[in-house]
Amino acid sequence: MRDLSYQIKSALFGVAIGDALGVPVEFKSRETILQKPVTDMIGYGTYNLPPGTFSDDGSLTFCLAEALSHDFDLHRIGQNFIKWRDENYWAARGELFDIGIATNQAITQLKEGINPELAGNTNTESNGNGSLMRILPLVFYIKDLPISERYEITKKVSSITHGHIRSIIACFYYLEFAREILLGKEKFGIYKKLQVEIPNFLSSLSITPSEISLFDRLLEKDISVLEENKILSSGYVLHSLEASIWCLLTTENYKEATLKAVNLGEDTDTTAAITGGLAGLLYGIEDIPKNWIELLARNEDILDLGNRLAQKMENKNID
Structure with a gap:
């Protein structure tokens, strides 16, 4: 079993490098990218920034x-x-260049003093991927708690920016998948296990069944057998979650998974960040190309953050 410090660094670098891979081609269509697929860490493009620049996905994950x-x-x-x-704070190169509408609105609410649990919009239209893209570090805090507590804490942390039940379920599913990876489980075994455990748990809550049924491609079917044209990669939280699990299940290493996510087009940085977080955990930081780690902005700061978070989590377990 990999130690906690290793797992945390694998997750943090996994998210940020996936993010940085996607930044230069964000908003480009799948068809456009297909003409010149991304095969390595590149720079400039959409935001004209150097290679290794992570965006709001990485920054908020580090926050x-x-x-x-x-x-x-x-x-x-x-x-x-x-x-x-x-x-x-925690910007890649000292300047914010990307922020989602719902996240921006929630941060304004936070600044005005609203309770963090109430800051995120609960409208159906506010189901972008802004809480899913940053939620992964929470798995290290909740991993040893009962499922009901894992859910409640995930709900609170998602709701800081995204309070609708759909975003909360997406974050919950993602963290449950990550938790099973931490336990050393195999990815298809995890997928099948969650098809039993998550519906059973969600059905015990007073959640509208139609909301749960939106996740049927993950909870009832085998998403890995779908063709690429059936996988969507917009900024909608459900698209992002499905795409990330599909990329993870249909590839065999970190590089393949994240590049596959980027080449889906549209919300490239976030799809790859969400995919990269799980792929980082699954394959470990040593599976991430070394030159990508070297190119990543603030890589020494991220290493330091990983060490500090690991120390805190280890002390928490001792307490």
């Missing part, structure tokens, strides 16, 4: 990890998000 390295405190997480937007 969450940074907060957890102190304690679990929703207010601290929220304050870190404000510092990121307003002071470029």
Whole structure:
């Protein structure tokens, strides 16, 4: 079993490198990218930034990890998000260049003093992937808790920016998948196990059945057998979750998984960040191409954050 420090670094670098791979081609269609597929870490493109530049996905993931390295405190997480937007805290190169509408609105609410659990919009239209893309560090805090507590904490952390049940279920599924990877399980075994455990748990809650049924391609079917043209890669949370699991199940290493995600087009950085988080955990940081790690902005800071979060989580387990 890999030690906690290794797993945390694998997750943090997994998210940020996937993000950075997608940044240069964000918003390009699948058809456009197909003419010149991404095969390596490139730069410039959409935002004209150097190779290895992560966006809001990486920054907000690090803001969450940074907060957890102190304690679990929703207010601290929220304050870190404000510092990121307003002071470029955990920005890749000292300047914010990408922020989602729902996340921006929620951060404004946080700044005005609203309770973090209530800051995220609960409208059906507010189901972008902004909480899913940053949620992964939470798995290290909740992994040893009962499923009901894992769900409740995930709900709270998602709701800082995205409070609708659809975003919460997406984050919950993703973290449950990540947790099973931490336990050393095989990816198809995890997929099948979650098809039993997640519907059973969600049905015990007062969630509208039609909301749960939206996840049927993951919870009832085998998404891995679908052709690429059936996988969507917009900024909609369900598309992002499905695409990330599909990329993970249909590839055999970190590089393949993240490049497959990028080449789906549209919300390339986020699809690859979400995919990269799980792929990083599954295959380990040593499976990430070394030159990608070297090119990644703030790689030494990320290593330090990983060490600090691991130390905190290990002390928490001792306590």
